[in-house]
Amino acid sequence: MTRAMSSSTRRPEPIHLDFRTKGGQVIVAPNDEDRFSLTIQEAAMACKAGQKQVLFGRQFERGLLPKLAVWTDQNQEKLERAYLTLGDGRLLFLVVRKNVPFDSEFEDRLSDLDLQIAQDEELGLIHLSVLALPKVSRTCYESFLDTRMTLEYGGLHGD
Amino acid sequence: MGTEAEHLKRAQKNGRAIEYLLLKLGDHPEWVATIAFYKALHLVDALLYHEFQAHGGNHDNRDRQIKTNHRYSHIAKFYGQLLRASLLARYLDDPRVAFEDVFPPEKVKSEILDHMLSQLEHSVSTFLSQSPKPSTAARK
Numbered sequence: 001m002t003r004a005m006s007s008s009t010r011r012p013e014p015i016h017l018d019f020r021t022k023g024g025q026v027i028v029a030p031n032d033e034d035r036f037s038l039t040i041q042e043a044a045m046a047c048k049a050g051q052k053q054v055l056f057g058r059q060f061e062r063g064l065l066p067k068l069a070v071w072t073d074q075n076q077e078k079l080e081r082a083y084l085t086l087g088d089g090r091l092l093f094l095v096v097r098k099n100v101p102f103d104s105e106f107e108d109r110l111s112d113l114d115l116q117i118a119q120d121e122e123l124g125l126i127h128l129s130v131l132a133l134p135k136v137s138r139t140c141y142e143s144f145l146d147t148r149m150t151l152e153y154g155g156l157h158g159d
Numbered sequence: 160m161g162t163e164a165e166h167l168k169r170a171q172k173n174g175r176a177i178e179y180l181l182l183k184l185g186d187h188p189e190w191v192a193t194i195a196f197y198k199a200l201h202l203v204d205a206l207l208y209h210e211f212q213a214h215g216g217n218h219d220n221r222d223r224q225i226k227t228n229h230r231y232s233h234i235a236k237f238y239g240q241l242l243r244a245s246l247l248a249r250y251l252d253d254p255r256v257a258f259e260d261v262f263p264p265e266k267v268k269s270e271i272l273d274h275m276l277s278q279l280e281h282s283v284s285t286f287l288s289q290s291p292k293p294s295t296a297a298r299k
Binding site for chain 2: 088089090100101102104107108111112114115118119127129130131132133134135136137139140143144
């Protein structure tokens with residue numbers, strides 16, 4: 001696995017995502033629209049979307065982000081943090097659990113999410129992997145985040 | 160690159176390495192987890208060769224081939240879990256949390272070997288015992 005390299009310069013803050021439901025739909029709102037636009041471009045390159053950037057953007061913003069938001073919300077009692085970043089040339093949904101010991105039930109839920117997204121024909125351009133870290137230090141989980149693109153799902157750890 | 164038989168041979172070799180390390184599981188839980196993943200990788204490549212006469216090629220392609228096809232969902236589930244356990248074994252670097260804190264030796268045995276790897280092996284062997292279906296390329 002190619003790990004994100006630590007930089008001697010300050011690591012940029014992740015783009016924070018808040019989400020709410022409106023009319024039965026999940027709306028995901030970034031706290032920095034300019035950086036968010038660049039994020040979609042990075043994600044498109046990671047997923048090798050090529051000439052289909054517009055379609056990718058739609059799948060990314062209206063499909064993937066809300067799905068991950070719903071899952072994060074449904075599992076928040078076991079989650080400390082949730083990020084969407086890049087890893088090994090594709091998107092990586094990285095979560096940090098609240099506990100250390102392996103949790104097989106949680107891992108099954110993560111597997112279900114992984115397969116649900118992979119098999120969703122409306123997310124055909126999305127190439128995603130998932131990873132759950134145990135409760136670890138900030139230095140540790142940040143080493144898995146790619147400085148080019150990190151979105152953080154809000155509302156998990158008191159912010 | 161290898162054929163179905165060659166990948167099965169490599170999977171068996173990985174299995175023997177696991178058996179050897181189980182004698183000292185407390186000393187080498189990370190290696191058992193890592194080799195369990197690579198055994199699974201060769202089993203999946205054997206499956207893909209059986210079905211499509213071509214193995215995974217690279218991690219990304221292998222991952223997509225089994226995840227996007229409903230027929231392989233059970234295999235993909237446990238392949239993913241083995242991969243993630245091996246990532247923790249190889250890359251978890253925290254001053255206060257070691258791999259053994261997440262997977263103590265008894266969990267390496269019960270969860271990684273006797274559950275994840277066993278489930279994957281069983282599913283793969285079911286496919287390998289059948290004639291391959293007509294080629295169905297991954298949808299994505």
